[in-house]
Amino acid sequence: MNMHQTYRWGMLAPGKIAHKFASGLQYVPGAELYAIASRDEVKAKNFADQYHAPVSYGSYEALATDPLVDIIYIATPHTFHMENTLLCLEHGKAVLCEKPLAINSYQVETMIQSAKENDSFLMEAVWSRFLPNIHRAKELVESGKIGVINHLEADFGFKADYDPHSRLFDPALGGGALLDIGIYPLFFALYLFGVPNKVESEAKLAPTGVDESCRVKLTFAGGETANIYITVTEFTAVEARIEGDQGAIHLPNRWYQPGNLAITTEHGTEDIVMDFVGNGYNYQAVEVMNCLKEGRRESTRWSHNDSLQLMRLMDEIREQCGIEYPADHIDR
Structure with missing residues (x-):
């Protein structure tokens, strides 16, 4: 994990809500939107160009295995959250996954267990919690x-x-x-x-x-x-x-x-x-980065258990x- 004050963010799936997150991330000191991944390589490149990210990928696997990526924001539809999160956690990436964290509590439990087994950070992107x-x-x-x-x-x-x-x-x-x-x-x-x-x-x-x-x-x-x-x-x-x-x-x-x-x-x-600063989506990114700076693998403000009880x-x-x-x- 990056020991410096700058954290390189990767974005998995550049859809509608990803634009909101990318806009908010510009207001976070020490955050760099570094890489964008989509199953559609052209879409990834266009999104990367729009937000000045230097790297784009035509597969999620390429993003998950990029050694320069510190944190991955997952913005796929609900039913893909577990699959995408597990991929990133298994490659040692910190993950901020869009809400709901998964489809059901069994999936949430599986994701939390993977975060613990891989000693990786995981948080659900309940952005309103941090406003x-x-x-x-x-x-x-x-x-x-x-x-x-x-x-x-x-x-x-x-x-x-x-x-x-x-x-x-x-x-x-x-x-x-x-x-x-x-x-x-x-x-x-x-x-x-x-x-x-x-x-x-x-x-x-x-x-x-x-x-x-x-x-x-x-x-x-x-x-x-x-x-x-x-x-x-x-x-x-x-x-x-x-x-x-x-x-x-x-x-x-x-x-x-x-x-x-x-x-x-x-x-x-x-x-x-x-x-307020930014569009509001920036506050959850700040929380993730603060947790990583302190060596924590989950947030105390929106914990694994909070996500599990909600699901x-x-x-x-x-x-x-x-x-x-x-x-x-x-x-x-």
Whole structure:
């Protein structure tokens, strides 16, 4: 692993979200976007040229075996995350893999075990976890300014055109609202309250069998609750509200992105303006590099166990709602 202050990043699969990550990485001191890999060599070269990466490859294997690459960001569809991550870990690369980390908890367990066996870093790219506004919300909760928190309301919805072969609706690609966007409010609930002891969920399924919308109620050990709604059939407010017995914290539209928040108590409402650098995707890259500098193989801010508990929660929701993927029946 690179012992200097510059870390060379490789990018596996230059798709839509990879552009966002590459844009954010430009704001990270000590980060160099070094190599791009795609099954389409021309696509890799074009992406590399756009972001001034010096190397491009027409195979993932070539990226994984490049001795100059320190960290690989994996941006393939959900169903390929385990395969791609294992390839990189087995060649000693640090890995930041897009969310969800995999399709089910069995795959997540397999990936975590490989990271340990290969003494390599692994983190799920839950980028919102590292944003200043999300961190500030947790600080306000822990300060006691809204008293004892007891409830979370959070939603995420947008309208997508139905295409049975698209990433959002094809079960072979891990389609559905839950794995694509449900991960945001679910991670937030776990971040605030821990693992729930009761899960109640219902979903409306698309003709392909994946969920196009889903409602989830979580109940926690202290009696706290969370109501979550996700959908790819309509635009929603995309807001989050944390309620306590002495006030509330409101994260407005697109709460999972860089933004501001407000706190309401008996003294009125105070708007809290946050400062940001980059587009938000940079903060998770900073976390990865900080961990490597400190010799850690996982983040304490979003650990292997955090990813596993999140996936187990989504497994339970899928089981309740009757959502299955072909990948659920292989590799076991």
